[in-house]
Amino acid sequence: MENSVTATARLVVDLDVTGATINRHVYGHFAEHLGRCIYDGFWVGEDSEIENVRGIRSDVVAALRALDIPNLRWPGGCFADEYHWRDGIGPRDERPRVVNSHWGDVVENNHFGTHEFMDLCELLGAEPYIAGNVGSGTVQEMSEWVEYLTRGDDSPMARLRRANGRDEPWKVPFWGLGNEPWGCGGTMSAEQYAYEARKYATFCREHSGNTLMRIAAGANEGDLQWTRALMEALDCVGCTMYGKPVYQAVSFHFYTHSGSGINTEDATAFTTEQYYDTLAYASEVDRILRGHIAVMDTYDPDGRIALVCDEWGTWWNVEEGTNPGFLFQQNTVRDALVAGIHFDAFHRHARRLQIANIAQTLNVLQAMILTDGDAMVLTPTYHVFEMNKGHQDAQSLPVHVLETPSTTARGAELPLVSSSASTKDGKALLSLTHLGAESDLDVSVDLRGRGARVARARVLTGDSTAAFNDVDTPEAVAPAPLEATLVDGILSLRLPPHSFATVELDVD
Structure with a gap:
């Protein structure tokens, strides 16, 4: 004691005993249309008095570049499965307004869309990770989004992209096949979703030399049956594309609290017992990783399929006086130690774990950065990422x-x-x-x-x-x-x- x-x-x-390489992408980030992450976070608009580049906040970009940010996941989260990408292209004043029913029931003006996100990634020097819409979208819609982003000839979607001001295609390596299909992404069973994942993955084509990692949306925490169903779904005739499995990764999500549940405890007012219970809960990520990896090793001993933890972090009560649907919480030393625990586990399991994304980058949950008008604050968690960046692409x-x-x-x-x-x-x-x-x-x-x-x-x-x-x-x-x-x-x-x-x- x-x-x-x-x-x-x-x-x-x-x-002198080197192990697997720690993929830099386990230091990835996540930006959802949620609260003040995108609007008043990354995006302030071109007319803002806050210094910006084409509407993207300059001090935030500089702070994230200092972390060697490797990838950014967007547009969700739960928002991804109600997002229709055509709403976010073309002249901003002509884009339709929609309701963000998941997060605050606010009206979304779609001023930050595909071109703005890809511009942000280029400013950050980060690779894009796009989560597609399986819950309320269509196979055709997702297939055309991939074509719009990555095809270089005169195809219909490439012509549409050029009409909207971008001549050359982008490289988009990471493509999520929906989000949390067991919950906000469709309340499906594992078997139902595995069928959808195979179908959607089949029509996410590789255009103009762009190689995709198609990421099947995986388990809630330690639900090993979900991972088992996704691995079993790859064992079928025709379940390959370009000589590899139809999807190349499966994900899981893991949020930390002290034990009574997410969004039930305060970020800054907690007892010593709650402090230790939180760190014990965070330490469970190692056991959960081992469980998913054991299932994957049974079906895929050669390690062709990657494991992805594309949402992780603490989840506390919102700060007093803020919109409950915006998930704005303060970030303490306790949160920084949670991050340290996670990275140690990620490093130990570098053989299989290839991507991880903190939830989220700005002003939401366990954020890197908090903004308040023209002021910007780096959180304790931000400093863990910065101090640890030398692990990126190093051998464990x-x-x-x-x-x-x-x-x-x-x-x-x-x-x-x-x-x-x-x-x-x-x-x-x-x-x-x-x-x-x-x-x-x-x-x-x-x-x-x-x-x-x-x-x-x-x-x-x-x-x-x-x-x-x-x-x-x-x-x-x-x-x-x-x-x-x-x-x-x-x-x-x-x-x-x-x-x-x-x-x-x-x-x-």
Whole structure:
């Protein structure tokens, strides 16, 4: 059990034993037409006094580029399965207005559509991940959207794209076949959806050299039967396209809370018990990943089908005075530690997990960035992404935890240290998440197999587990230098309570 006395942890990292490459796309993001994520977040309009490029907010773009943002998922979420892409092309003042029935029952003017999204991706240097409409759309509608985006000759959709001002096709590597079909995407059974996924995937064609990863919308958390149904659906005559399975990935969603359910707890007012219960719930992502991977390995031992976690993060009560349908919540040190736990799990399962998307990028749920007029605030979670970006496309390294303090949460033992490591280009990156709410932690890491030198060490924490950044205190939770010594292969450092740290190493 944790107490106020400084605790100790001992780890071993094998610098010379490399594992699977950590796909940079597990650091992906998600932008839905929900609350103030798109409008008043990414999109301020060309006439705004806030600095922008063609209506896209400049400071937000710069902040996300600093994360090396790899991909952006759009337009949903639940919104994807009521979105009809033709509503969002052509002159903005001629686009139809529709009701966003899922999120706040507000009127959507469609000023941010396909061309604006692709412009945003180009400004970010991110690859687009488009979620198509299976719930209320048609196979033809989705097929024509793929053609509109990616075909380069004089086909009907290519001509329509040119008429709307874009001559060359775009590259769109990631294509989602609907969203949460077990819920807001159609309340289907797994078998019903598997049939739809095969059909829709068949008509998502590859045009003009654009290669698609078609992503079948998968399970809610640990629903392994859903994953089993999607894998079984690939075992049929004719279930291949271009010499590969008709869809190339299956997804799942996992949201974190302290145990009483999403949207039932406060983001900033919580007890120590709720704090630990939240981190224990977040740690379940490792078990859920192992479960889905075990099912996939049974049907696909060669790893042709990727696993995708395209919605993850915390889900708390909305902030007082905001629209309940806009899902605006504050972001604390607790949320940052949840992110650290997730990334460690993602790194451990890099062989199969190829994409993940935090929900969401701006002003919604576990956001990277909060905006308030012309002010922009970077959240604690943003800083975890920035400190961890060296893991992108690096080879994972095994981390062995020999000793760690622990506590009891959700009826089980919760280790108070989470860690992962990777290497690339003569460097290594070690990430450490210290979950203890009160105690300092003396960490000793035995670095084996290669010589190493400390290049930089940083730590992220706040005055309390509920500390957060806002317009008045934008750096209450921000990375700070951390003292780390390396003698005879033993890395030593002391972590403050409730902290996330990274150590960058030069290796021989």
